Each structure stands twice: as structure tokens, then as C-alpha cells.
Amino acid sequence: MSDSHPDLICRDLVKNFADFRAVDNINFEVPQGSFFSILGPSGCGKTTLLRMIAGFQAPSSGDLIIKGKSMIGVAPNKRPVSMVFQHLALFPTMNIGDNVGFGLRQRGVAKAQIKQRVGEVLERVGLPGVENRNVDQLSGGQRQRVAIARCMVLEPDVLLLDEPLGALDLKLREHMKIELKSLQAEFNTTFVYITHDQSEALVMSDNVAVMNHGKFEQVGTPYDIYHKPNTAFVAGFVGEANEFSARVSAVNGTRLTLTSQSGREMTVESTEALLRQGDNAQVYLRPDAIELLPLENSNSENASPGVVDSVLFNGANSLVTVKDSRGELLKVALPQTGDFANLRRGDKVLTGWQASQARCYPAEEA
Numbered sequence: 001m002s003d004s005h006p007d008l009i010c011r012d013l014v015k016n017f018a019d020f021r022a023v024d025n026i027n028f029e030v031p032q033g034s035f036f037s038i039l040g041p042s043g044c045g046k047t048t049l050l051r052m053i054a055g056f057q058a059p060s061s062g063d064l065i066i067k068g069k070s071m072i073g074v075a076p077n078k079r080p081v082s083m084v085f086q087h088l089a090l091f092p093t094m095n096i097g098d099n100v101g102f103g104l105r106q107r108g109v110a111k112a113q114i115k116q117r118v119g120e121v122l123e124r125v126g127l128p129g130v131e132n133r134n135v136d137q138l139s140g141g142q143r144q145r146v147a148i149a150r151c152m153v154l155e156p157d158v159l160l161l162d163e164p165l166g167a168l169d170l171k172l173r174e175h176m177k178i179e180l181k182s183l184q185a186e187f188n189t190t191f192v193y194i195t196h197d198q199s200e201a202l203v204m205s206d207n208v209a210v211m212n213h214g215k216f217e218q219v220g221t222p223y224d225i226y227h228k229p230n231t232a233f234v235a236g237f238v239g240e241a242n243e244f245s246a247r248v249s250a251v252n253g254t255r256l257t258l259t260s261q262s263g264r265e266m267t268v269e270s271t272e273a274l275l276r277q278g279d280n281a282q283v284y285l286r287p288d289a290i291e292l293l294p295l296e297n298s299n300s301e302n303a304s305p306g307v308v309d310s311v312l313f314n315g316a317n318s319l320v321t322v323k324d325s326r327g328e329l330l331k332v333a334l335p336q337t338g339d340f341a342n343l344r345r346g347d348k349v350l351t352g353w354q355a356s357q358a359r360c361y362p363a364e365e366a
């Protein structure tokens, strides 16, 4: 059963490389048995943060607490953590059983017990009886499960995963997202997973931290990260978005009227940003928040006439690009089955969206 006590706490964690700050005062807690992802672009400091948790790198300052104990000064092999690397790092010359039993042998566990525990853990990852096979006799997905088994046999409190799906092809990656999530639930172990792939983070995690320039911009559920991004960076990095630079032309409580650079008038309901008339703002709007309306509904909220510029079939949805009279493009995600299933380039349409669907932030200083 999962309890609500955090397995991992990072307090004011900082890592400097000479005068460059790679991890900048990070604070977070990960509840026992949960799946926590750290999502951010290349170079934002994810690996450095994970390596500090693993003990491969010492923090410049701050504290790191696992199961109530500070890990500062504790060697990697003395920490109750285990790590899965992008390239899995299975030993090609050892069979699967020896690979999985490696850590137990190093700990001096008796042979018979190793055999039993290896057998059990392979069964739990859905690979019973593969002990005598070689690594190259397994598929990419099976190797992934062996890598997890090799860690889980050591019963870590926290499993650290460093982009473990990065080297897989797209189809296997999609499949392994679901597998990893169900393995995490099966073992009820705390997973800390780093990735630059937002769909991995959104699909698997209980909580996601979005990292940028060494800081966490937001920590929240996938739903909140996607639908209620706290910052312009999160809104732009997670999921697809239409992005407008605009100036606030009127403020009425939380309701703002803005004019985009090309002259598009927009009404936005903004609770997160304190903006005043004349301020510059960034407005983000998800393609799935935009509707195509019957042409006669031109008085609807944020209604704007346009012409279909392109239709990209994407399985269950189509991504339609609509160009308005000023030449500004709007990406619209439409279900395949709706009234507009047969849209073509050149069709006249009316787009609209509710003021509460947009996110609005003060423009970043140049």
C-alpha cells in the first residue's frame, strides 16, 4: 500500500560547475510509491539533478533526504536507490540470470537465495524462465524489463530512470510507456524519471516537474501541467500551442481584451497573471480548445473568419491550419468524426474559442 510520506525530499538543492549554476535551488518531495517525472529541454540540468540523487555527484549546497535520512556524504552504493540508464548497461557476456543477480552477488547474498530472488523478479516483470538466455536473444522491450528486474531485485526505495526509452524506436517506446507505468504500480516503488519527451512524462507520471535553466517552473499532475501551466515556458513546452504576442487593450476584472501584433482582437479570462492595460503579453491556446463554428455564428466569443490552409490527418484527429484575413495562422485539432470531417484547403471557416481556454502571461523581457 502506498502511504503519503515522501520517499525523497530535495531541499534548496544547488549544483554549481565553476561559476555556472546547473541546478538552481530546487525543492520537491516525492510521495512513496509514486511516479515522478522531471521534464525539460536538453541542458536544463535534469541529469545533474538525477546524478546528485544517485550520489554520483555532490550538491554544492542543500539537502537530499531519502526515507527520512540525509544522503549528503553517503556513497552511491550505500543509498537505497538504483538507476536504469538510457543504454540499460546489461552485460553482454553474462546470461540474463547472472545480469539480474549481479548486485546480489556483489552484496554477498548466498547462491541459492540469489537463484530464488532472480527467478521471482523475472516472473514479476513478465519474463519467467529466461535466466539462461543471452542478452542478444531478447527483444528491446524484454531487455528493458531485464534492466528493471536487475534494479528491483535489490529492492530499492527509489528507482531512478535516465531517459530509458530514448534509444528505442517509436512503436516500442509507445508500448514501453504503458509497461513501465504498470511495472511501477506492480512493484509500488517510487520512480523518478527524467525525460525531454513531454508525452512520456504526461502518460506515465503521477506528478511532473517541468525544469528550465536549472529551476523547476512547475510541479503538478499531468492534467494541471497541461491545462493550467503556471508559466509561459510550461505553456509553450508541454503540448502543442498557438502562441501570440499581444498587448492588453482593456482590463475588466480577470477578463482581458488583447490585440495581437497582427491586429487580432482576443478576449481572455486570466487568473494567473496580473496584467494592466498597455502591458505586453504572451497568449497560449491549445489546438483542441479551438472550435470550428457555423459561419453564421460570427458573434460568438473570439470568432474569427478564415480559410483552411492545410489539413493534416493524424489518426483520431486532424490538425487543421486556418489562415485569417491578416495572414495569421491558427492550429485547430478536430476529431475525425465531426461535422468538419471533409474539410479541404481553401474552405471558408469560422474559428472560435472561449476566453477561459487561453492562458495569458506577461511577455518575457527581451
Ligand code: ATP
Binding pocket: 017, 020, 022, 040, 041, 042, 043, 044, 045, 046, 047, 048, 049, 196
Ligand atoms: P540532456 O538532456 O542534454 O542530458 P540535461 O537537462 O540532463 O541535458 P545536464 O546534463 O544536467 O542537462 O547539464 C546541465 C548543464 O550543466 C549543461 O549546461 C551542461 O553543460 C552543464 N554541465 C553538466 N555537467 C557538467 C560538468 N561536469 N562540468 C561543467 N558543466 C557541466
